[in-house]
Amino acid sequence: MLNFASLPPLSLYVHIPWCVRKCPYCDFNSHEARSDIPEQEYIDALLRDLEQDLPRVWGRIVHTIFIGGGTPSLFSPEAIDRLLSGIRARLPLDQNIEITLEANPGTVELERFKGFRTAGINRLSIGIQSFDEEKLKALGRIHGRAEALRAAEAARAAGFDNFNFDLMFGLPGQSVEQALADMRTAIDLHPTHLSAYQLTIEPNTLFHARPPTLPDDDITWDMQSRLQTELATAGYRQYEVSAYARPGYECRHNLNYWKFGDYLGIGAGAHAKITAAGDAQGCASAARGGMPGAAITRLWKVKHPNEYLRTAGMPESIGGEQKLSRHDAAAEFMLNALRLVDGFPSPLFQERAGLPISACEPELALAENKGLIEWDTRAIRPTPQGRRFLNNLLELFV
Structure with a gap:
C-alpha cells in the first residue's frame, strides 16, 4: 500500500502528432502530414479527451502545460488559442502557469510566434539540433542554418523572454570543435534554457535500420565535458543530465516529471501519471490528513491519430492502464529524480x-x-x- 500526506503538483501534457517529415533518429509518436492536418477536428478531440479525464483530478490546480509533438507549431495560433481557452474553461490553472509550445525552424515566422504569444504561450522550446548545414541534412531536418537563426530572432522579437533550444551532439561525422561551434552559436543567441542531448540510435527508427557512423565514446565524452564547461562559463547551470538554464529559468514542467509529480496526458499516444486516494471520497481525503491506501496510476491513449480522432472522449481511447506496485513506485521515482x-x-x-x-x-x-x-x-x-x-x-x- 502507498501512503501520501498530500497530492503532488499536477501538470498537463498535450500531444500533437504531426510533423512535416519524420526524422531518421526520432522514436516519438509522430506522423508525417501527407495531406491537410485536421486541425479543428483534433482540437475538438483533445477537449473531449480532457473532459473524460477530469474526474481523475477534480479540484486540482494545473501548474504547467507542455504542448509537444510532432511539431505543434504546424497548428495555427487560432487553433492553439482555442485549445488553451478550452483548457481554461475545464481546469483551474495556476496564476503563474508555465505554458510551453514546441516549435521547429522552418514551420514558424514572426507573426506566427506573435500569435502563439497572444494565445497564452509564455515559453517556447525550439528544435534547432544543429546550426551546421551538413549535420542538419544528416539528421533529416527540414531547416537550415538561416532558418534556425531566424527562428531564434523571431522568438525574442515576438516578446518571448523564456525560450529553450534543443541541440544534439555526437552527430554523424561530428568533431569536438564542430559540437562546440554549435553551442557557441546557440549561446550567442541568448536563450534562457538549453537542452544538449547526445544522439542515440533508438529501435524502430530509420537510423536503427541503417545506422550512421557516430563518434566513439571517448570523443562524445570529450564533447559533453567541453560543452558543459562552455555552458557554465556562459552562465548556464546544469540542473539535469541534459538541461542547462539561466538562474530562475529551469523548465518547471520537466522538473515536475523528474520530481515524480502528476500529469494528465491528452492527445494521440499521450501518457499520464495520476496519484489518487484509495477511497471513494477521492482527492478531498488528502485535505483530512493523509491518504492511506492511495494508488499511482499510469495510463496512455491510443497512438494512431486516426484511431484517436475516432475514439477521443470514449473509453476506447484508453490504450492501457496500470497501477504501480510498491517496487514500481520506488523504481520510477529513482529513475526520474536521480537525473537531477x-x-x-x-x-x-x-x-x-x-x-x-x-x-x-x-x-x-x-x-x-x-x-x-x-x-x-x-x-x-x-x-x-x-x-x-x-x-x-x-x-x-x-
Missing part, C-alpha cells in the same frame, strides 16, 4: 512515491558503496561519477 544534478531532499521520496526511504535502503547503500551517490539525512544526489555512469546507477533500482 542536485538529487532530491530525502523526504520527497515519501511525498511522491508514498513509501518510506527505507524501502530503497539496500539499493542506496550499494550505489553509495560504488561511489555513484552521496547520501545523508538531508538529500540524496548523484556524484560526478554517478552522473557520468547514470545508466549503471539507475539499473540498481530497476
